[in-house]
Structure formats: structure tokens, C-alpha cells
Amino acid sequence: MTRTMSVTALSRITWRAPALTAVLCLASLTVAAQGTDGTRVSALSTLVVWIPFILKGFLLNLIMSILAMAIATVAGVILGFMQISPSVILRVPAKLFTQLFRNSPWLVILFAIMLLLPFQVTLPGGDKILIPDWVKATVGFALPVMANIAEILRGAVLSIPSGQWESAESLAFSRRQTLRYIILPQCIRRMLPPWMNWYALLMLMTPMAAILGVNEALGNTQAAMEAAGSHPEFLIPFYLFLMTIFFVFIYPISIYTRRLERRFSAGS
């Protein structure tokens, strides 16, 4: 009974908050539109003209976030396994690497990748390939997420009771077999909610690429405002619109993540 009640309470909050956001956005936009002078009216119509351009930038945010998440997951899992490896040569560097990227700000890592990575690579054949900025930014976003996924994997493996390792050993499973058939299947369940949280966080960080000149949603918004004549009254509706598109994309993900967390914690 209490469980169903809490679920309904959650879903009530769940659908009212975005409704309120939409109302707030509309209200502020209409307030902006109802200004006394004519320029205010044009702020809203200018935004409408530039919406496709901003959404095109948002598409790049999506691509960057998905690619970065893929890189981060693969690299993070490898790094996580290195951290729990019995060999010191693998474990210690992996720990240092993880701590370096976990404890540095996203912006600093992004700067490091953008400024220190070469802008072109020479293939063995002698051909030169330019690396686009957004690809470098993707790598920059992947690194901190990678370190955190490694940490999540390590934590998940450690959270499995040691009795399971011992019983697997008594059944003559090798270390590799124990990990593969006993430990990991249980870890994936525990790792899914934090993994999704990190995707949401990664997506929220992608607009930072605009600082380094990538034409994603934020860069395009700023370019649109400039192209439309940089009136100060553009700022609020444009940035509000930008926040709204991110909210509309991220909010369902965070609701779903919370539901998963709830279900998994109830199950175990």
C-alpha cells in the first residue's frame, strides 16, 4: 500500500514539474513579447526564425554525447577491470589515471584535450587528416565519464559479497570464469542507474564545447543572437529556450533512472 502511494506521489511530481516549466517558459516569453516597444515583440519572432538552427546544433550535442558515452563505457570498463586486477603493474597506473580524471573539472580536461591534441594526424601513407573540433571535444567529454564508470564498476564488483567469490572458488571456477559468469551479471544491474545518471550529466556538459568554437546548441544560440543584431532583450528568451530543449530531453531520462533505482533497491 505504502509502495503504491509513494509511486503515485512520484508520478504526480513527475508530470507536474515539466508542466510548470512549460508554463513558466511561456509566461516569461509572453511577458517579453508584451513589452511596450516594438523590439520586444521581435525577440520572440526572431527566436522562432532561429529555432531550426539551434535544433541543428542540438543534434550535434546528441551525437557528441552518444559517441562520448560509447567511448567512456568501453574505456571505463577496461580501466575498471585494471583497477581490480591482482597485478600491481596494471592496478596502480589505472588507479592514478582514474583519480586524475575523476578529480579534475570537465572544463579543464576539455581545455587540455582541445589545446594539446594535434589538430591533424598523418596517416602511415602520408595523407593528412584534419580532426574536427567536435571530435576532440567528444574525447574530452569521454575522459571524466570514463574514470567515473571505472569507479562504478569497481564499486559494483566490491559490493558483491565475498562469499560468492569463495563459493565459486570451491566449485573450481577460475578468476576469469567467476567474473564472467557470477560477478558481472549481478554488477550490470547495479551499474545501470549510475551509468544513466552519468549519461544525463555528460549531455548537460556538452554545451561547454561552445567555449572552444564547436557549433553545437549553445554556440548556435549565441551565433543566432549575434546574427539577429545582438539586442539585449534576445538573451532571456533564447537562453530559456535552450534550457527548455535540454530539459525536455534529459528529464525523462532522469525519471526513468529514478524508477530503475527504486525497482533495483526494492529487488535486492
Add this chain to the structure above:
Amino acid sequence: MLDLFAPFFQRLYETTGVNFTPFYDPYDWGRLLEGMWVSVKLILAVIAVSMVIGVVGAGAQTSKLRIVRFLVAAYIEIFRNTPPIVQLLFFYFGLGAITPRVDMGGWYEPIIGSFGWAVIALGIFGGSYNVEIFRSGVDAVPETTKEAADALGFSDFKIFAYITLPLAFRFSLPALTNNVISLAKTSSLAYVIAVPEITYTLSNIWSDSVNVPEMMVLLFLYYIVLVAVIAWLMGWLERKLALPGYGQ
């Protein structure tokens, strides 16, 4: 102090080309110190604002008025699910454009500068996490403890002030540590509105002296030391406040 190691770094530059300008050039040295100072000030201010918002928000979430609870929930969801960098730009440029300006004797300056807006924006962003952290801390206080206090004749307010709050604070410390560390790292975002904190200062130095790798090393080192210090301080606080029989 600079005199102590300036000759070494000067020679390092002349012999190897490794150019740590802040360690031999007095001007860059000043910029580095100033950047670190502004960064620490910013982080402390942001943490203070976010803690106040967290406590007030957690209190408001227990309100009997549904509209208050709903507003707090909406605040949390909005600030957690939109990019912090856009929030910062929205506050600084969007709201900064409509705040009044004061006459500084010849020129006009906005009432809230970039530092002030960074504190407000990042504080509100961090606060949206703290509300939940403090709320779950309050929820974790066992009902029986409160009932025992009630039986001993404590009033509702005294139960909250002397029983619930001290325990809730201890329960929320580990999560709070994580959020404080993440806020300290997020403070580098203030770069986008030109707050002269460490990231901004060092980026100025590397564009002047073209020594990106060296300054990058310094920047990484600064944040790693900062995070280690915060983690140590919070760990110390946790041990200091630990109550026998609770947790661990």
C-alpha cells in the same frame, strides 16, 4: 618567496624550454596567486549559498502547503536537468541585462558583477542537489529516536533542533562531501563569464606566453590538491562528529 625559486625556473626555461612563467615572472606570479585566491573565495561562497538553499529547501519540502512542496520539486528538477553552463550564461547575461546599474562616477556598473552572478548561479545549481541530500538525511533519522525525545518532554521545535538536525547532518555528510567536491570542480565554469578565478587566469597566462602544457599541468595540480584538501577536511569532520552506535 618568489626569489627562492625564480632562478631555478628561469634556468629551467633557458636550458630546457619548459616555461613556468608564474614561477619567475613577478607579474604572472601575482596573477597566479590572485587566481587561486578568487577561486577559493568563489568555492567557499558557492558552498555557503548552496548549503543555505539546501537547508531551507529541505525544510520547505516538509511543508503542509502542497504548492510549496511542488515549487521546491520544480526547482530541483529544473536546475538538475538543464546545463549548468547555460544557467550561468542565463543569469549573467539574461538577468544581468535587466538588473539596475549604479553610477560609479562617470561610468555605470551593474549592481551584481560576474563574481556575484557566478556565486548566485552556481549556488542555486549546487543547492538543488543539497535539498535532496539534507532531506534524505532528515528522513534517515529513526522515528523511534524522535518518539523517545517526545517522551522525555522535548517540544517539537526542540526535537528538530537538538535531535533531528544534528543526526540528519551526520547522515548526510558523505553525500554532502561528494556534492561539495563536485561544486568545487564546477566552479571552473565561472570561466565563461570571465570571473578571474584560476582557470581564467591561467588561460590568460597561456595565451600571453604560449605555454599551454606547463599551465595545464599547474591547473590539473591545483584541482587535484584542492579536491584532496576538501576530501580530507570533510573526512576529518565526519570522524570528529561520528557518534558511537550510528553508522560505520
